[in-house]
Amino acid sequence: MIPRLEFAATQPVHDALRAVGRTEDIRFSPDNRLLVLAGFRRRLCLVLGVRIEGPAEDPRVTVHDFLELVSPGIGLVHGIDFLDDRTIAVGNRDGQVALFTLPVGELGGRRFQAEPIATVPGSLTRWVRSPGSVATWQGEDGVRRLLVCNNYIHTVTGHVLGGPDGFRPARASFLLHRGLRIPDGITVSHDGRWIAVSSHATHDVKLFDGSRNLGWRTSPAGVLRGAAYPHGLRFTADDRRILVADAGEPLVHVYESDGDWSGARDSVRAVTVLDSATFERGRTDKAGQTNREEGGPKGVDIDRSGRVMALTCQEEPLAFFSMASVAG
Template sequence: MAASVPGLAVGTIHYKQSPAVHTMLKNISYVYKNAHGESYRTEDVKFSPSGRRMAVISVDNCIFIYDVNITARPIQVILKIEIRSASLIYPHGVDFLSEDVIVVANRGSDIQFYEIPFVTEGVLSSFVDPIYQAPSPWFGKKGIMKQLPERKIYTGPGGVRFLNGILFVSCNNIPSITTHVCTLTPDGMQLQDDAIITQDGFQVLDGVAVSQDGSRLAVSDLSHNRIVLYDRLGSGAGHTSPQSSFTQTVTLQDEDLRFPHGLCFDPSGKILYVTDAGSPNVYVFATQDDWASSFLTSSFKLKAVRDAAFAKTRTGLGEPFRSLEGGAKGIDIDPTGTVVVVTCKNQPLRFFETQPGMFSGS
């Protein structure tokens, strides 16, 4: 369990918000307004392997690609490409296979792969077809919804992460995580049969994260207000065969964490960042025992959504759904572990900078 000590002590993370930049805010506005002047609902966000690009998903059936310079202060972010496709149906998750190829998880469809168009100057709005689509029996039929006690949800894939040739996909058809061997060749995409990791009584799975060494998996269990961690057994860190066995180890909770959504490990694998769709905070869990113990409280809470944006999102929804919205959705950390970015409706992308020695005792 996280250390309970007053002040800035062991188990506490130190951050500062990166300086805002006017050109960034101007360009980011492309994400948040559609042709009718309505705010886009953004979901997942992901840095490219080099950290020089960033993809943002909107359920308005858009993918936004940015050029980003995280070493600059202020951080420099330039919108380069707005990708649309008839194949995009309620996209929710995204990751990079390479600097030029992305994979998208569609709540109302399946897994799709897109090649990022080349742009020389300005912003390109491009209607493209996927270079490959990957249905699976685990995803169910396209466009199918199921009734939960409080609402209906799409059953298709929602979260996707790519590591060492393996796709990790969260899906709500039969709530589960599946793995898919994925190979990008000069002749196209090859995707082998999937293997199930877990379906341990979940109801709604939104996010999935994999540690950089491939030894640990994190899943946001929205219905039970918790994060569930899994360890890979029998093959050692870094082994990424889908036949490897994952076993549930610990859970991460906080009394204020309502609906965990996006999540990501830092490069060390010892810090996990979690967004909450139901509160303005990002919750940070930092292990001192290599995730051998469960958490009943987070190591640190970072307010990531401004009050005005949080209130505006909630008041625009019907009463039964207000508790499920308002907070940040997507989150990622750049490959160096320096900059954290979050997405939220009615608020521009927000960046936070980690500090040297931010966690001692890990």
């Protein structure tokens, strides 16, 4: 097991983390000042104020404040991503994708009721159904785009955002489908070329080449093998590594390329991030039955300085590791 980074935090922050319950995705803000966790069962987003200091070999993490974001637009929240430093997209398994503006100023250790500034509704007859993880990015053309994993219809939809504030859903399409069976995590490379999608039921990660015209019939260009139940995933800043959280094992897998993610590849490294007792507790239900699809890490992210990996799961709402220890 690689060593954790012990983080400094106030007692109210520790209490908020203990109370958040089952977590899913996790995401740092672009300015690296906030970290948001998906509080799935409690139907909230836990927004944390963070500071990361020190050298890459020995970074120091402080979690100094928190805010519980609640809203009629937040249900069984699974996916989170930032559109800018204060605007987030939230994917709710039981309904819609909603966009929120976080309050300006101190988080203040409080519960904050918010209304969505925009929504992408979900139903049997609309584009979005059972939305989970989401990813956003802004292309060279300046247009913001939102990708949504629709878990139980096995698709990724693409949504162009526009309007006066740039956050209103303007156009949608079925973007990806082939090779996906319960798409459970998604990330886009920093150069915008590669879209990586965790495919839960096929036990792998599919990579799609965004330099091509994507559509319903587009086949994956690459595949990452070896994870039992891949969930959260992230590219490193140079787009030459991908970290994959394995919900069915106490592991984060590390994959490498020269920047071209075509073809099939196995992980070059798998690091243990949960001790055996925590892992077994997370995969055992109240009746004492083992669920082999659970217990491991769910959400994973890399801070914007590239020094720290953050992860979350039901039994460990928040843990930090140095990227130096992850990469080896």
